[in-house]
Amino acid sequence: MKNQLQKLLTITVLTSAFSIGFLGEARGVKTPTASNPSQTMQSSLSENQLLARMRGRASWYGSRFHGRRTASGERFNAWAYTAAHRSLPFGTKVRVTNLRNNRAVVVRINDRGPYSGGRVIDLSKAAAQAIGMLRSGTAPVRIEVVGR
Numbered sequence: 001m002k003n004q005l006q007k008l009l010t011i012t013v014l015t016s017a018f019s020i021g022f023l024g025e026a027r028g029v030k031t032p033t034a035s036n037p038s039q040t041m042q043s044s045l046s047e048n049q050l051l052a053r054m055r056g057r058a059s060w061y062g063s064r065f066h067g068r069r070t071a072s073g074e075r076f077n078a079w080a081y082t083a084a085h086r087s088l089p090f091g092t093k094v095r096v097t098n099l100r101n102n103r104a105v106v107v108r109i110n111d112r113g114p115y116s117g118g119r120v121i122d123l124s125k126a127a128a129q130a131i132g133m134l135r136s137g138t139a140p141v142r143i144e145v146v147g148r
Contacts, residue, residue, distance in 0.1 A: 052088075053066035056120030058096060059138045060128030061113075070111035077124070084111035084122040085143075093147045096121060098131040099140040103129040106146060 062078040069077050071089040088094065088109045097104040107127045114122040121143060125134070133139040 018126045020043055029080075052094075052120050052143075054120060055099075056100075056141065056143070057118060057138050058121045058128075058133065058141040059114055059117070060123040060125055060133065062125030062128075071113075072110045074110055076111065079126045080124055081105060081107045081127045081130070082110045082124045083107040083127060084113035085109045085120070086112060086114075088145070089148070091148055092145060094121075095144045095146050096123065096127065096131060097142045098133055099142060101132050103131040 049083070059083070065076045066078040068076050070082075070084070076082070083094070083096070085092075085094075090109055092109045093106055094109065095104050095106050104126045105123075107123060114120075117138075119138065121141065123131075123133075128134050131139070131141075
């Protein structure tokens with residue numbers, strides 16, 4: 001119980017910090033530039049990945065929800081690389097790695113959930129297939145924020 005509360009607090013703090021970073025960009029705050037923009041982008045992504053890395057159990061949802069509206073307002077497509085997360089901002093891209101086979105996929109957060117079984121992310125059917133967890137239904141995963 002204490003471990004779950006620590007994880008929830010960590011995720012909440014990281015999500016808040018992540019969101020605040022995007023608010024600065026949205027308000028037109030100038031960010032420092034470097035002589036090599038790709039180097040700046042790479043170091044930023046590395047820092048975000050390190051700050052927003054989490055582990056947990058993933059599940060997937062598919063055909064039954066295909067075509068229904070997600071929490072973000074878009075229609076769910078079981079064959080797109082998307083996912084549901086309880087707190088990451090919509091549009092956030094995360095790399096999900098199946099820890100059983102080390103296969104990874106990048107998905108975009110467009111829904112809220114999961115709300116059962118101590119799971120941390122719900123993947124679309126296509127994403128679940130890409131990391132080899134269709135048959136098992138769930139898998140231990142590592143989640144890393146890679147962009148927005």
